[in-house]
Amino acid sequence: MLNINSVSWLHILREVTTSVPRGSLVGLLGPNGSGKTSLLRAVAALVPADAGQVTLDGDDVARVKRAALARRVALLAQHAETDLDLTVLDVVLLGRTPHRRSRWSDGRDDNTIAERALERADLTEFAHRKWQTLSGGERQRAQLARALAQEPELLLLDEPTNHLDVGHQLQLLSLVRKSGVTTLAALHDLNLATMFCDSVVVLDRGRVVATGPPADVLTPKLLAEVYGVEATVHDHDGRPVIIFERPPT
Amino acid sequence: MWTVVAGHLGLTDAVVPVLRDHIVWQLRLPRVLGAAVVGAGLAVAGAVMQTVTRNSLADPYLLGVSSGAALGAVGVIVVGLAHGVGALALGAFGGALLAFGLVVAVSGRSAPTRVVLAGVAIAQLCAAVTSFVIIWVADPHATQSITFWLSGSLARADWTALAWATPVLLAALALVFAQARALNAFAFGEEAAATLGVSTTKVRWLLLVTTALLTAVLVAISGAIGFVGLIIPHAVRFLTGPDHRRLLPLVALGGALFLVWVDTAARTVFEPRELPVGVLTALVGVPAFIFLLRRQGSR
Numbered sequence: 001m002l003n004i005n006s007v008s009w010l011h012i013l014r015e016v017t018t019s020v021p022r023g024s025l026v027g028l029l030g031p032n033g034s035g036k037t038s039l040l041r042a043v044a045a046l047v048p049a050d051a052g053q054v055t056l057d058g059d060d061v062a063r064v065k066r067a068a069l070a071r072r073v074a075l076l077a078q079h080a081e082t083d084l085d086l087t088v089l090d091v092v093l094l095g096r097t098p099h100r101r102s103r104w105s106d107g108r109d110d111n112t113i114a115e116r117a118l119e120r121a122d123l124t125e126f127a128h129r130k131w132q133t134l135s136g137g138e139r140q141r142a143q144l145a146r147a148l149a150q151e152p153e154l155l156l157l158d159e160p161t162n163h164l165d166v167g168h169q170l171q172l173l174s175l176v177r178k179s180g181v182t183t184l185a186a187l188h189d190l191n192l193a194t195m196f197c198d199s200v201v202v203l204d205r206g207r208v209v210a211t212g213p214p215a216d217v218l219t220p221k222l223l224a225e226v227y228g229v230e231a232t233v234h235d236h237d238g239r240p241v242i243i244f245e246r247p248p249t
Numbered sequence: 250m251w252t253v254v255a256g257h258l259g260l261t262d263a264v265v266p267v268l269r270d271h272i273v274w275q276l277r278l279p280r281v282l283g284a285a286v287v288g289a290g291l292a293v294a295g296a297v298m299q300t301v302t303r304n305s306l307a308d309p310y311l312l313g314v315s316s317g318a319a320l321g322a323v324g325v326i327v328v329g330l331a332h333g334v335g336a337l338a339l340g341a342f343g344g345a346l347l348a349f350g351l352v353v354a355v356s357g358r359s360a361p362t363r364v365v366l367a368g369v370a371i372a373q374l375c376a377a378v379t380s381f382v383i384i385w386v387a388d389p390h391a392t393q394s395i396t397f398w399l400s401g402s403l404a405r406a407d408w409t410a411l412a413w414a415t416p417v418l419l420a421a422l423a424l425v426f427a428q429a430r431a432l433n434a435f436a437f438g439e440e441a442a443a444t445l446g447v448s449t450t451k452v453r454w455l456l457l458v459t460t461a462l463l464t465a466v467l468v469a470i471s472g473a474i475g476f477v478g479l480i481i482p483h484a485v486r487f488l489t490g491p492d493h494r495r496l497l498p499l500v501a502l503g504g505a506l507f508l509v510w511v512d513t514a515a516r517t518v519f520e521p522r523e524l525p526v527g528v529l530t531a532l533v534g535v536p537a538f539i540f541l542l543r544r545q546g547s548r
Contacts, residue, residue, distance in 0.1 A: 044444055046440060046443055046444070066443065066446050066447065067446035067447075068446075069446065070444060070445050070446030071446070073444075074444065075441075075444040077440075077441065080437045080438075080441065081437065081438075082436045082437050083303075083305055084436050084491040085486070085490060085491055086436060086490075086491060090490075090491075090492070091436075094434060094436065094437075094445060097430055097431075097433070097434045097445040097446055097447070098445055098446030100430055150445075
């Protein structure tokens with residue numbers, strides 16, 4: 001269970017309090033610059049919170065050693081780039097870095113876990129493909145497999161579907177959902193959030209303005225206040241679907 | 250030749266002429282070993298810099314570290330504070346850190362080509378000051394000294410120099426090899442490495458200071474030899490792939506072999522005249538640099 005307790009950072013996060021229960025997928029929503037990425041970075045201990053604390057099953061992430069934290073928290077960034085000539089398997093094995101027993105060799109376990117992670121990301125046939133030859137969707141799945149190979153308790157996703165077409169967006173989030181790992185995911189697409197998230201947290205200018213199940217939170221009133229858009233929310237077999245109005249010109 | 254070496258190691262009682270013994274034991278052998286040590290060290294320094302700075306054009310020479318070290322060494326000689334390889338190496342280390350610090354301060358986190366631009370500018374500045382200092386103190390062998398420090402040569406490699414450089418090389422290799430996995434984690438950038446459990450700030454500084462120290466000691470015995478650190482890591486990576494656990498040992502080996510061959514060529518092609526070894530490494534290195542630059546531009 002992830003608890004974010006009154007976390008502030010610069011002027012970007014203001015006393016953010018929320019939690020992610022074990023096994024759930026929580027969507028982190030809000031307009032550009034509302035602090036989604038900063039909050040994820042604070043949870044990953046990439047930036048130190050000025051005030052408040054982030055705890056993972058009671059342990060303050062700022063006090064956990066980097067390698068120990070990397071065995072518990074994995075981050076999937078918006079997009080990943082490298083100039084190196086890596087195979088998909090090489091990338092996935094990077095996820096074993098914090099678990100190394102030997103500085104030198106990959107253990108038998110590491111290879112088994114990497115293969116299992118490839119399977120979970122639906123990439124088994126891609127193991128020996130070169131990173132440079134992958135499409136955007138395949139790259140994000142490779143990064144997901146790398147994150148799963150870390151065997152984390154908590155998965156942080158920073159708008160992982162930003163550069164993907166709709167088919168690959170749906171595929172990536174269903175794979176995340178299927179993995180069963182507790183997840184906090186910053187998302188731009190509100191309809192993706194209503195489709196996959198157990199609950200959502202809405203940030204506006206660094207503050208939490210709403211928390212709860214997507215159907216309760218994502219109302220026309222909130223969308224107008226936070227995003228400044230006019231929208232109607234429709235029920236589609238119990239799942240809210242948001243339709244936006246064209247702004248007056 | 251082998252008889253001489255065996256004789257010195259106490260393996261044979263065969264008698265060799267004194268002159269021959271002297272040439273092999275005092276001149277040829279230290280020079281070959283010196284080339285191996287300098288080649289291995291520069292190549293590994295280049296490989297580490299390329300990974301840590303995520304700049305495929307990084308190399309101790311192109312980033313100004315070698316020229317800074319040469320200036321530092323010449324500075325120590327001029328001030329006359331101390332003599333011997335140790336003092337030279339210390340001065341070179343100061344110069345190397347200063348030059349590298351300047352390059353980082355000037356270029357910050359800009360694109361790889363801009364960092365190299367800053368490096369070349371600082372290298373030129375250090376080279377100019379080095380030449381100036383050598384001529385200013387009226388070194389009787391000014392031209393020769395300038396060529397030695399700025400183009401590099403293994404002509405001064407002797408047992409004393411080796412006694413300094415070899416332990417430093419071995420210590421640096423041990424330290425760098427121990428970080429091989431952490432270096433792999435830099436593939437997707439520093440922040441990605443941090444989320445994989447690498448203490449990136451600590452590792453980066455540890456490795457950059459180590460490579461600066463290594464470069465400084467090597468420059469103190471051989472001057473600023475360019476491009477070994479650029480081309481060898483790329484050539485070896487092409488063969489082994491980017492995993493540092495395999496890459497680094499082979500880069501060390503490749504760098505050693507490369508410089509032994511190039512130095513032999515520098516010594517023998519125009520016999521009895523000798524080319525500065527840096528002239529030959531530049532002849533091989535500059536086309537390689539242009540190739541890498543073009544490949545980077547096309548991405």
